[in-house]
Amino acid sequence: MGVDVQPVFSGGLDTAAWRRRHAAGEVPDAYPYGLDRLAAHGYAVRDWRPSPSVVDRARGVVRRVGGGIDWLAPGVPRGPEVVLSWDERMGVPLALRRGGAPVVTNIIWATEGRLAAPVHRAIGAGLRRAARVFVHSTAQVPVLRDAFGVDEARIAPIAFGVDADFFRPVDDAARIDRDLVVSVGNDRHRDFPTVLRAFAQVRRARPSSRLVVVSRTVPAADVAAVDGATLVPSLGHADLCDLVQRAATTMVLTRPNTHVSGATAVLETLATGRPAVATANPGMADYARDGGLVLVPAGDADAAARACLALLEDPAGADDQGALGRAAVDATFSTRGHAARLAEVLDAALA
Template identity: 35%
Template sequence: MHVHVELPEELDVESYRLRNARGEIPDHTPYGLHHIGDDGDVVTFRRPARGALAYVSRKVRNRLDGYEAVTAVTGAPQRRGADAILCMDERTGVPALFTSPRRPVVTGIGWLERPDMLPPAERRATTRALRRCAGMFSQSPGVVPILREHWGVDPERVHGVTLGIDPEFYPEQPWDGRDPGGVTVTSVGDDRNRDHPTLIAAVEQVRAGGIPAWLELATTIPVTLAPDAGVVHARRMNAAMRGLYQRSTVVAIALRSNPVGAGLTVALEGLASGRPVVATDNPGMDHYVDHGRTGLLVPPDDPAAMAAAIGELLADPERAAAMGAEGRKDVESRFTSAHMARELATIVRNAL
């Protein structure tokens, strides 16, 4: 089987490999998709546009809410010889479905919710595209029933896929590497579903209760954090996240209520690092964070509940360490990029 992967335009596989070799980013290819070839299948990746074409493509993409129409057309010759096309989200998948009538397309769904939440023209185009789709998948269990019940597609073509990460890039961190000056709560995230104000309010409540919590928050979203309560890293951290996880006692992820799987990657990074995770209990989060065993799940928009969960673990470091160890075991046995790639390969093979 020859699978041709169409990645987002900003991802250049060759540059990605170089950065991985320098220890800057996880996996040898984006999402670890080279693992699709672990059993002998052929995997190729779309080459990004260059020069003037890249400029035009970026302008068009910005006007189409991220959908990558230009490279779907100009990249069509690169599909020759492929048995199927794989896209990781609908912004590449929908254009591929319109420009590849002769090859099955399997696409991930990263952001779609109900059709009535889209403008009419986008809703019609997306509906037409998805009905052509040989298979679609989501890493969030909360999205799968939405696709099956609201988009008019064959339910048999909709699959749940378990998200995976690179456990070698995110090793289990020793507990004696934590910040000796206090107990650190780590969080990271830039997407629209992050609820950093709830997290900051929770940490402030923990501190008011007498626990000297210190928040390290990596985000480019503007937030207000008191200087004596923590630090905001307003940049992409990449490999430096491993230092944050090492210093931490708890990884905390506050999210707005949504079904699309926001925060799952950070949750897995925390678990891989051997740290318990406190997270908003959105649909699908419990597939990754086992409440009471590898972390604690709390309701959305509830600083008091998040403060109680964080404080509970900060006050009992032995329990936190035990949860972190269980989380690391889960990542190694279920949540690696190699596991995810095998699931994707099965979906593509069944779509042929």
């Protein structure tokens, strides 16, 4: 059967429902983040379903004042040999509880600062109790070590991955729109003002170019003010894949951060065989080594415009960069590879 692992997710993620959507071709991977692929490494992955509770409203209030951590999170079902939390929102409180299976948690946002001192101390206590902490950015390691007191030997920086079977290059290269730029994302570190300033320059130099912004967080008026730009508030995974497959390039610009905000959008782009322009925040260079990803300084609209325009004006070069990116996903940045790396983290936690 394998080692019994219970993944936990913040929010309303239901893994059985996700599996059904995957079977219908709506979402990548048969299990969120490809955790089903841990089975190839000796792990039996349980389903996860959120349990509504009478304290849910209080949980929300406590989470808002408690640094985003779900301090009142329910416990996990009995019996797993290890608990795997996809982020610190549940990983920290579960690690603080006495008894039970060892907890391995991902860290995403805690390294970005802006935490009240008591919350910072409590998060640090939870992280120090976790059996292992894993991150998708090498830039987070010194923050966890120095600011939160986590033993560096228990911090595992592992490269992220996307479903390389779901996100694939377009079958017919004639479908690629050589004037289409796409920018995707919703998190607080997305830098759409710089995206829009950069694209305005691109549009002046190449009037046939167009930008599609896929985001629920950018003001519609900001996009409407830029000639050639269109806002799409949201797209399903399959429709997003189709859009990115057909794009000349994507622009994934972010504000300074350590957790490689935008890495998912970048890797999904590379998986489709298209090049991406992204911000050179700490840790992102690890995803650019093998090609396909052009990095520009944070907040530098001029550099982003130059990088984007160079790809638009050299279709063959853009295709070559996209092919390098796809090869990097196949070799390293797939959920298959991510599962292999994560299995090593779980092995170490159980040793």
